[in-house]
Amino acid sequence: MHPDEAAEAVLHERWSRSQLHVTMFSLVLPMTQVLLCAAVVAMADEGITWPTAIPLVSTVIAAVALRQLLQHQAPLDPLMWRPAAFLVAGVQLLSGAIPTYGIATTSGPDALTGPAILFLFCWAVAIATCVSAHRAGRALLTPLVPELGSADLRLRLAVRAATTGPERVSAQIVVERDRVEWTARLHTRRGGDPRIDLSVPFRELLQVTPVTLPVVPELRPWIVLSGGITLYTQAGPAVLVTATHDQWLIPVDDADLVADLVRRRQARWLEGIL
Secondary structure: OOHHHHHHHHHHHHHHHHHHHHHHHHHHHHHHHHHHHHHHHHOOOOOOOHHHHHHHHHHHHHHHHHHHHHHHOOOEOHHHHHHHHHHHHHHHHHHHHHHHHHHHOOOOHHHOHHHHHHHHHHHHHHHHHHHHHHHHHHHHHOOOOHHHHHOOEOEEEEEOOEOOOOOEEEEEEEEOOOEEEEEEEEEOOOOOOOEEEEEEEOOOEEEEEEEEEOOOOOOEEEEEOOOOOEEEEOOEEEEEEEEOOOEEEEEEOOHHHHHHHHHHHHHHHHOOOO
């Protein structure tokens, strides 16, 4: 099988696996929330009127916004699907389900049972929306394989970094359509967290080479953040990124995988496919 055909087969299987979850969290469940809110309002004494329909408008807008986000996201960023779904589910609850429940239950205690049951369904739909978004991203990205470098996806890869202090460090590589970026950030209690952001366009990228850092020294200086704070790396896999004007060493969990992902993405960019 040709390498491109093999990659297409892997990607097709991933897309097929995630498509149901994508449809559920971006279309079916948000619109179900709209229908549930409409049903709750319909149980009020006045039924659905212009004043009582105002909360429904916000739930519709949130549902449409989520769908539009996915349709126009370029490249697709599966790791952002869950936060987006959480935001939309929260908006639909706070500005739709809760107000409509209040409207429907103002008639007195006799009117509580039906709206209360539907209100519980609203919460269930909101939770299901977030779960489906999580499963959609996981089905597409887990486990990471080199073939994902051939897809129009924003890929985020973990970077190994350490500090000699108690602060928490976060670092990642982001593989975009036309470049590879990496960031490192030191989280401090004071705020204004020191960080560094570097980027290499594919037109300047010459080579990505897997290497292994030796055991000695145990901690080796890796990068200096603003304020002169040094981050360190330990023994293990890393990639050596060589560009036209500079060279960087990035410690990662799987150097061969990262190098292959970046090479595939650069090859697709050079072919003009992405």
